[in-house]
Amino acid sequence: MEYVQTVLAQVAATRVADADKLFSELESHRAIASTMRGFQGMRVSRTAHPEGNLQVVVETRWSNNNNMVDYSSATENAQTIIEKHQDILVPGSIETHRLQSEGGEVAESAPHFYDRLALALFVPLGVLAFTLVAVYGLSRIYLALPTAGASIMAIVVAVIILGLSFYFVSNPKAPRWQWIGVAVIGVAALGIGGTVAGIVDENEDHHAEGGEPTAPPANETPTTPGATVIVMTDNAFEQTTLTIPGGAETVIEVQNEGAAIHNVHVAGPDGFGGDGVCRAGAPGCSAPPSIRAGQAGTITLNLPPGTYDYRCDFHIAEMTGVLTVQ
Numbered sequence: 001m002e003y004v005q006t007v008l009a010q011v012a013a014t015r016v017a018d019a020d021k022l023f024s025e026l027e028s029h030r031a032i033a034s035t036m037r038g039f040q041g042m043r044v045s046r047t048a049h050p051e052g053n054l055q056v057v058v059e060t061r062w063s064n065n066n067n068m069v070d071y072s073s074a075t076e077n078a079q080t081i082i083e084k085h086q087d088i089l090v091p092g093s094i095e096t097h098r099l100q101s102e103g104g105e106v107a108e109s110a111p112h113f114y115d116r117l118a119l120a121l122f123v124p125l126g127v128l129a130f131t132l133v134a135v136y137g138l139s140r141i142y143l144a145l146p147t148a149g150a151s152i153m154a155i156v157v158a159v160i161i162l163g164l165s166f167y168f169v170s171n172p173k174a175p176r177w178q179w180i181g182v183a184v185i186g187v188a189a190l191g192i193g194g195t196v197a198g199i200v201d202e203n204e205d206h207h208a209e210g211g212e213p214t215a216p217p218a219n220e221t222p223t224t225p226g227a228t229v230i231v232m233t234d235n236a237f238e239q240t241t242l243t244i245p246g247g248a249e250t251v252i253e254v255q256n257e258g259a260a261i262h263n264v265h266v267a268g269p270d271g272f273g274g275d276g277v278c279r280a281g282a283p284g285c286s287a288p289p290s291i292r293a294g295q296a297g298t299i300t301l302n303l304p305p306g307t308y309d310y311r312c313d314f315h316i317a318e319m320t321g322v323l324t325v326q
């Protein structure tokens, strides 16, 4: 819906030559009006009457009635400009109408100043904010998930993004509510997921500090008396040689007393395997496969007698050792 202020006036036939100043004032007024809230466009038309008078029609269009009322009461508007030039007008020829448009000319309305500002400013800022939320939220979620879960979720997220991109590229006229809906759902999912992941992560930390059996506190004394312990600092193993019995399952406690992330990875018959980095649950890998500062884990081994290299996957040059299975 548009609201239109129409100001009509007739320039007297004898004064048409003096009307240039009026028209140039109206033209410069257009620039001022276009910065006003709700401005949709301004049109000045001139039509010669058969008797020689020049009919002037100035239409300004507004996106709502309040914008038009504000304009009508402004110190300068199309009406006051025309009134200033009474001397060249046919007396009593000024008429002002304020009407609600029934549409039909919306297509030709000039882009509103604020809409242009929005495109130039709010769209990039919005995209930047969305990217930050996406990067932060997704990283929190991925970090909280086990490796396999994170891979599956990354694939699902990628497929969803591709699907949505495909949909919006092939439907460029998709209604605005769909764009907004996708953005709102995306931000909400990332915000909720990131927060939940953060809380889960925090709780795990507290449990670890509280000394759960799966993550005993790092204090150099084994939780189970007599158990084998590997203590890790930045960046060294305190035990670079270890001996354990063969033919039975042995659980070694792993304590990270450094500030960096470390792990223990015992080579199998094929060396450190694959890309050489521990995955959750992989044989020869500590649980968890990345042990954060101050945390502890375990490594469960059941190996035939022999010697095996072990290392920290994060510091393969500095943190190495040899395990002997008797």
Ligand SMILES: [Cu+2]
Pocket: 235, 261, 262, 263, 312, 313, 314, 315, 319
């Ligand atoms: Cu390390």
